[in-house]
Amino acid sequence: MAKAHEQYELTNQLGKGGMGEVWLAFDKHLDRKVAVKFMSSPATARSLPTAQARFRREARTTARLEHPGVPTVYDVGIDGESRMFVVMQYVPGRTLAKVLKKHGRFPVSWAASAAAQICEVLTYAHGLGVIHRDLKPANLMLTPTGSIKVLDFGIAAALEPEPGPALTGTGVVTGTPGFVAPEQVISQQASPRSDLYALGCVLYELLAGVPPFTSETPMGLLYLHAKEKPQPLSERCPHLPSELADLVMRLLAKLPADRPESAEEVSALVAAWIDWPEAHPGVAVESAPAPDEYNPTMPYTRKFAARHRVVAAEPEQPHVAPPADVIAAAPATAEPGAGSGAGSGADPRRARIDELASNGRFTQAAELLGELLLERGEGLDPVDPTYVADRLTLLGYHRAAGQLRPALEGYTRLGAELAAVRPATDSQALACRLGIARCLRESGRTTEALVAYEELLPLQRRAFGPAAQDTLSTRYEIAVLHAGAGSVALARQQLATLRDDQHAALASGDPAHELVARLLVRLERLSPN
Known part of the structure; x- marks a missing residue:
């Protein structure tokens, strides 16, 4: 070994x-x-x-x-x-996939209890800016005591292709084809509501005994999730409470904005069916699991369960891993660590900060740089260019560490300070706007991110020119967000224009050409007309 x-x-x-x-x-x-x-x-x-x-x-x-x-x-x-x-x-138990295979569809109370437990985890994770990206029955472990464990957080993101769309004829896409949200198929952009779509797929299969879509090929599944509506759950399972069937179909809405707002909302809704009086419709009584084991209602129905149920406290400063494009595709105006040496003098902590950042240890780098800036900040003009460069670097570290809330607040505050004394086209003011847009996108606030990028674009054109890398990158992000929001035709039009402009402005080997080309191929396959 x-x-x-x-x-x-x-x-x-x-x-x-x-x-x-x-x-x-x-x-x-x-x-x-x-x-x-x-x-x-x-x-x-x-x-x-x-x-x-x-x-x-x-x-x-x-x-x-x-x-x-x-x-x-x-x-x-x-x-x-x-x-x-x-x-x-090590978690002893059975995945929901194995339980489904052995016993068939779940009783309403079982499905609701499982969904409520999954929603508790998603509410916690989404509050920290963490998206699962690959929720499915095989990643949900049911323990003998009835508790649900959500497995493989971050695994889909860790194994995704190089930054940028990467759908090929074999169906390479982040997530499992049978449970992937339309926006992940189309633009490879995931948000908390992408996890809710996957939860809808899981709930559909738990209640119906079959997934919402089936196909002989991964590419076929991806197309169905992106373009087709599943058979209504109320038609497939008329015995179900109509409100529950409607909730599942809302979770399966093609547009993220049409799904429930949050996992917390879904948890409150499914709670109504945890004690639903129904015999298991899919299995014979003698083949069902014993009532005192592998029963997901147990955490809610056991004596004193509510009193003893453990709820994790939210940490004061959430930490999550950075999206892939933080390092690989970010323009230089917001690269983590880009300004850490500004005004450094002979302080030996600077070298340590740079070392930590180069090794991906952004939380520690931010803590050390924050202490250094606190010492330097007394009596210093808060919009001094050198000091602002360090503040931008600190915010870049927060974002790279997944601390999106303090990063967004910091970019907003610094941007307001700069707006009071500098023109809108100032490079550091634009770096704040770009940081805000990225934090919003990575938090899953797609609509707000799109507005932020669209407000940034004309300022970048004035400041850097229409052929600058930062300007072209912002145009790409806008197209991606439009595609993920369902405006595929508009995204294709924007990308086609961007492709032509990039060929005129960038070197032939620039990776931006491949990013645009691959996304265009993806959108043309999914929406050929």
Whole structure:
């Protein structure tokens, strides 16, 4: 066994799928069972370093989620064969996929209880800016006590293709084709409401015993999720409460804005059916699980369950991993670490800050730079260009660490200070506007992000020119957001114009050409007319 695994003795394989394989292992140092998940390697050696860096960032995402419905992450690493692995809490139980396969569709009370527990986890995660991206029955573990554990947070993002749309003839897209939201198919943009769409797919299958769409090919499934409406659940299962069937169909709305606003809202709605009096319609009584085990209503119906149910406290400063484009595709005006050396003098902490940032340890870099700026800030003009450069760097670290709330507040505050004394086309003022737009996009606030980018674009044109990289990048982001919001024809028109302008302005080998071309191919396949 490779040196990285000397602490863990693999015993038997628990599962294997497209994203990797899971082993039951024994932690020899701490004398406990653990689960070790090995990630599938990228298709090319050239993309391996990027994949490994993304994997480490996404593993930190899960490690910072402190909720009883999310397995604890203990360790992460890369073995001697360049396989990425994560060591996590071993959770005994059965996935909802296996329960469905063995027993068929769930009773209403079971499905509602499972959905309520999933929504508790999503409410917590979405509050921290963390999106699952691959919610499905195989990632939902039902324990013997009836608790639901949501597995594989961050795994889909860690294994996604290079930044930018990457749909090919084999259907490469972040997430599982049978549970992926339309906006993920079309523009590869995910938001909290993308998880709600996946939850709708899960609920549909729990209640009907079959998924909302089936196809012989992954590409066929992606097309159906992007373009077609599923058979109404009320037609497939007329015995269901009509309000519950309607809720599931709202979750499956093509446009994110037409879905429920939040997981918290869904949780409140499904609570009405947790004690629904219904026998299991899909299985014989003798084949159903015993009522005192693997019953998702148990956390709600057990004596004193409400008194003892554990709810995770939200940390004061949420930490999540950065989206892939933070490092790989961000224009220089907002690159994390771009201004950390400004006005540095001889302070040795600067080198440490740069080292932390270069290793992706943005939370520590932000903490150290914040302390340094606090010391320097007394008596200093808050809009001094050198000091502003450091403030922008600090906000970039917050954003890269996934601390979107303080980053957004900081960009907004600094932008207002600069607007009072500088022209709107000032480069640092524009960096604030760009930071605001990105924070909104990464928080899933798509409509607000689109407005922010569209207000930024004319200012960039005036400041940098229509052929500048920052201007072209903003045009790409606007097209992506339009595509994700369902305005596919408009997005295709914008991308076609952008493609021509980029060919005239950029070198032939610039990666921006491939980003635009690949998204155009994706949209043309999904909307050929």
